[in-house]
Amino acid sequence: MEYLKENLFNNEVMSLDTYIMFRLKEMAANLSQELIKKNRKPIFLSMGAPTAKPPKKLLEDLKASLDDPGIHTYSSPKGEKYLRDAIALRMKNRFGVDLDPESEIFSLIGSKEGLTNLIKAICTPQENDKNKDIILTPDPCYASYWQFIKTAGAYGYHMPLTEENNYMPDPGIIIERLTKEGFDPDKIKAFIINYPSNPLGAVATKEYVKKVVDFCRKYRILLISDAAYADVYSDEKDKPFSVFEIEGAKDVAVEFFSFSKPYAVTGWRLGWICGNKEVISRFGKFKSTIDNGAFKGIQKACAQILNSKEGDEYIKQANIDFARKQNIMAKGLKELGWQVDEKSIPHATFYLWMPIPKKYKTSMEFCEDILQKSGIIIVPGSAFGTYGEGYFRISCVCSDEELFEVIDRMKQDGFYFNKQ
């Protein structure tokens, strides 16, 4: 910055690296020519972005909307009424939850945008960790959480998701632990839960979420439920639910949903936040200083798919396909020496979460090696949190053929679990 001040950006922004998914993409692009030469064209198992074609109806409705009068002008941050009405109906049909489309639902330009802006809106930035507002954050979690908590000048307090706690960290011990570590529990602003979980695919029980709701009510903490994968599941017995199915949740909670994953439209950027009226109203005022809502054509097409037979059939088939892909990959890893049992394949999301081969010290080391040698792009567990180290995440969203190719390459290039 020869002509500009060194401190133009704040410290939090200065300490940021490019988001891991884009960093991996850049690394693959830089190596691409070399990889193609050795017959190892990059295969991406990194992004949580389904590559299947979106529902035909959705595409046709979007095309048809393009000629509607007024469709190309600004929408509003809140979203068009037809979208909010369709969301309210979906929440009723899918979860049995009643929401007022006027005051309890607000559209988002993707749930990442909404989560980021909500955290910014509720936290007052501070420099010193012990003075920062605290966001109770699952670890491992969606990698963006750490970044947007950081840029909000807040502190992400790690709540370990482990096999021992069944991926449901006990809220009962948090206050004591946090106080012992010198943090002020009054600084806790929000508690994030994400079920089905990225990267683990774990689903919570209603008893657990009830405990979290009660905890948040007791300490007056905002409960943020990230339900981006609510419709990505393969086991009806373990069907993801809404936080608002729990009594008293609306008093303290908001929930985030996204069109991205269930309808394979990650690039369209549409989601919604719903729940507590006061939070939605204040958040809406903040959002109105930031954006003018999503493109109305997308809102219209998405509103039309939400409660349609075509939409539900598409989701059903997509979930069958995701489960098949997870199984192809898990079977391949088993052949390569990984210990794979029923528990290794989650019943929700399209991810697999596996330990790194024995010879590597860190997950990043493994991910770099498999990228450089085999052109396979996977995500190091460390990107998802401290408790993610030692693992890697595979997103099973590409074609079956590509997954078979990944296994073949791993065999040819010696990526066996036990190999030293």
Ligand SMILES: Cc1ncc(COP(=O)(O)O)c(C=O)c1O
């Ligand atoms: C847990 C979770 N929440 C939210 C998002 C953001 O999704 P979008 O911004 O596409 O709605 C993602 C994307 O990967 C995610 O994994």
